[in-house]
Amino acid sequence: TVAGLAMSFGSGAMSNTVQDIVDNAESIFIIGSNTSEQHPVIGSKIRQAIIRRKVKLIVADPRKIDIAEFSSIYLRHKAGTDVALINGLMHIILENNWQDQQYIDERCENFEDFKATLAGYTPEIVSSITGISVNQLIKTAEMMATHKPMAVFWAMGITQHSTGVLNVLTLANLQMVLGNMGVPGGGVNPLRGQNNVQGACDMGGLPNVFPGYQTVTNKEFIDKFNLAWQTKSFTGEFDNKLSTKPGLTSTEMIPMAGDGKIKALYIMGENPLVTDPDVYHTRKCLQACDFIVLQEIFPSDTSALADVLLPGVSFAEKDGTFTNTERRVQLVRQAITPKGSAKPDWEILSNLAKKILKEEQREITGDFASWDYKNASEIMEEIGALTPSYAGIHYDRLNNGESLHWPVKDAQHPGTPILHIGSFTRGKGKFHPTEHIDPKEMPDDEFPFLLTTGRVLYHWHAGEMTRRSSDLLEVYPGAYIEVHPEDAIKYGIRQNQQITLNSRRGTTRGKALITDRVSPGLVFANFHFPGEQNTNNLTIAALDPVAKIPEYKVCAVNLVIE
Numbered sequence: 068t069v070a071g072l073a074m075s076f077g078s079g080a081m082s083n084t085v086q087d088i089v090d091n092a093e094s095i096f097i098i099g100s101n102t103s104e105q106h107p108v109i110g111s112k113i114r115q116a117i118i119r120r121k122v123k124l125i126v127a128d129p130r131k132i133d134i135a136e137f138s139s140i141y142l143r144h145k146a147g148t149d150v151a152l153i154n155g156l157m158h159i160i161l162e163n164n165w166q167d168q169q170y171i172d173e174r175c176e177n178f179e180d181f182k183a184t185l186a187g188y189t190p191e192i193v194s195s196i197t198g199i200s201v202n203q204l205i206k207t208a209e210m211m212a213t214h215k216p217m218a219v220f221w222a223m224g225i226t227q228h229s230t231g232v233l234n235v236l237t238l239a240n241l242q243m244v245l246g247n248m249g250v251p252g253g254g255v256n257p258l259r260g261q262n263n264v265q266g267a268c269d270m271g272g273l274p275n276v277f278p279g280y281q282t283v284t285n286k287e288f289i290d291k292f293n294l295a296w297q298t299k300s301f302t303g304e305f306d307n308k309l310s311t312k313p314g315l316t317s318t319e320m321i322p323m324a325g326d327g328k329i330k331a332l333y334i335m336g337e338n339p340l341v342t343d344p345d346v347y348h349t350r351k352c353l354q355a356c357d358f359i360v361l362q363e364i365f366p367s368d369t370s371a372l373a374d375v376l377l378p379g380v381s382f383a384e385k386d387g388t389f390t391n392t393e394r395r396v397q398l399v400r401q402a403i404t405p406k407g408s409a410k411p412d413w414e415i416l417s418n419l420a421k422k423i424l425k426e427e428q429r430e431i432t433g434d435f436a437s438w439d440y441k442n443a444s445e446i447m448e449e450i451g452a453l454t455p456s457y458a459g460i461h462y463d464r465l466n467n468g469e470s471l472h473w474p475v476k477d478a479q480h481p482g483t484p485i486l487h488i489g490s491f492t493r494g495k496g497k498f499h500p501t502e503h504i505d506p507k508e509m510p511d512d513e514f515p516f517l518l519t520t521g522r523v524l525y526h527w528h529a530g531e532m533t534r535r536s537s538d539l540l541e542v543y544p545g546a547y548i549e550v551h552p553e554d555a556i557k558y559g560i561r562q563n564q565q566i567t568l569n570s571r572r573g574t575t576r577g578k579a580l581i582t583d584r585v586s587p588g589l590v591f592a593n594f595h596f597p598g599e600q601n602t603n604n605l606t607i608a609a610l611d612p613v614a615k616i617p618e619y620k621v622c623a624v625n626l627v628i629e
């Protein structure tokens with residue numbers, strides 16, 4: 068795959084930088100990202116590039132999102148049909164010989180197998196699956212072929228599906244067909260969501276890897292981390308070797324807690340009682356769990372089910388780094404003194420670790436197993452010593468204002484703004500044949516609407532932070548559900564009227580926002596409001612088989628007027 072990117076979304080990162088793309092792309096393809104509302108800085112840079120450099124924008128999204136106003140082509144395809152759409156575009160590209168054959172021959176492999184699967188994706192078939200006209204498909208393929216390099220951006224509209232990995236692989240195929248990988252102004256560019264989700268994944272916040280995506284099944288890495296982190300009991304009875312078995316994802320842990328297979332959960336900076344799919348079920352699972360520790364900055368909805376609440380501090384009250392979506396490591400500096408006994412997350416964790424070591428009478432044998440950090444900078448030194456891609460990242464460089472994109476190989480290395488130049492990280496770029504598969508749940512007579520979910524500009528996820536701002540609440544006070552005018556007429560719904568949505572799993576309430584941003588038969592709801600307004604009462608916990616990401620973007624619901 069492309070840098071293993073589709074193996075796990077965690078190891079996915081933008082291949083190019085935002086500045087590179089806005090300076091060098093001839094066209095930009097946004098698919099499944101509400102870029103101007105959810106990534107406003109990047110969204111405004113893209114708009115500037117369109118206005119100043121006449122860059123062509125193609126948007127594919129079931130909702131007519133704001134940035135579509137700036138597009139040369141807007142494709143309103145049906146939710147859950149991305150593989151078919153992209154395969155259809157590649158079918159047309161190959162039929163017209165618009166591919167970059169030299170690039171394919173020199174830098175890629177498995178092209179023939181892949182090409183064979185495209186045969187079935189004729190414009191007519193693809194049009195019937197996606198709802199995009201044959202004419203639009205041809206126009207789009209032609210624009211992509213004649214405006215190179217093209218950069219692709221995507222976000223949760225692509226990944227939050229039971230076919231999330233297939234969707235990503237298909238976009239990588241498109242970029243290889245066009246020769247847009249490893250070039251300025253091109254690339255595959257997933258927009259990461261949380262301010263530091265990239266950093267969390269880089270640091271091993273995934274079930275199968277140590278920091279820097281060093282897999283737990285690899286002997287070389289296991290030996291290295293055992294040397295660094297091993298402890299042994301004073302009595303010499305047992306050595307604490309690191310496990311070589313991949314762990315579980317959070318979407319696997321919650322149901323296992325429900326089945327009694329997991330007895331305790333340590334939840335840090337997450338609010339699963341609002342943000343997990345199928346929340347009625349999530350609640351049952353958490354209730355069944357013997358012991359829950361919650362490390363939070365607010366008593367969130369989930370805190371009601373926690374046995375212990377550990378008070379962390381917010382970004383403004385601590386030092387550290389965030390790694391952003393373009394792999395750039397940036398300093399955060401403490402601006403406010405924490406109140407009460409609240410502490411930075413790392414301090415809570417290291418205090419706890421030291422207590423456990425003492426309790427278990429363990430002796431430190433590894434180079435770094437003492438947990439005696441003085442500050443965040445010392446932690447970065449440990450990271451650098453054990454993580455090749457972060458080896459050259461030090462606080463003094465960051466303090467001097469250096470802009471460092473990993474990999475940064477040593478203290479002199481300038482960083483790597485663009486990945487895959489000359490060759491792919493894995494050698495050759497591999498084409499992965501992919502096929503269209505329907506979402507797990509499709510509308511039917513009982514649940515005739517397709518529900519897709521996501522965010523709005525004014526709130527952040529479960530709203531624990533943003534719903535505490537009276538200004539934001541004034542602008543966006545409660546749950547709104549987008550309904551198309553035709554459906555509003557059919558059901559006799561007035562603007563702002565209270566409506567109820569039901570799925571096979573639960574019920575949610577909100578005010579109707581009648582808008583042609585959605586198409587007939589599609590409703591959109593956000594998950595910023597808890598309790599009876601929570602959209603995740605409805606969503607389905609169907610997972611992608613590889614990435615284990617839930618299908619937040621498609622389920623079937625019906626609509627009732629109150």
Ligand SMILES: Nc1nc2c(c(=O)[nH]1)N[C@H]1C(S)=C(S)[C@@H](COP(=O)(O)OP(=O)(O)OC[C@H]3O[C@@H](n4cnc5c(=O)[nH]c(N)nc54)[C@H](O)[C@@H]3O)O[C@H]1N2
Binds near residue numbers: 101223
């Ligand atoms: N203001 C604000 N900004 C945020 C966040 C927030 O809560 N509030 N959260 C952050 C986080 S963690 C994340 S992950 C990002 C998410 O950022 P985005 O993924 O950009 O935002 P979403 O609203 O989840 O949905 C993206 C788009 O996917 C479209 N979509 C739905 N179904 C499909 C489909 O089947 N195919 C395609 N192609 N598109 C589809 C939706 O119409 C929507 O426009 O936002 C980040 N930024």
Ligand SMILES: Nc1nc2c(c(=O)[nH]1)N[C@H]1C(S)=C(S)[C@@H](COP(=O)(O)OP(=O)(O)OC[C@H]3O[C@@H](n4cnc5c(=O)[nH]c(N)nc54)[C@H](O)[C@@H]3O)O[C@H]1N2
Binds near residue numbers: 339343364520602
């Ligand atoms: N229906 C639907 N559901 C979704 C999605 C969707 O598109 N549709 N998107 C999914 C996605 S992409 C995401 S990322 C998740 C987000 O899901 P969550 O991460 O569960 O949601 P947040 O509201 O961001 O919760 C983060 C919590 O961390 C706390 N916090 C903030 N800063 C700190 C800190 O420094 N330390 C500690 N310890 N705590 C802190 C906040 O108070 C907040 O309660 O939601 C997922 N759920």
Ligand SMILES: [Mo]
Binds near residue numbers: 260261
């Ligand atoms: Mo996210």
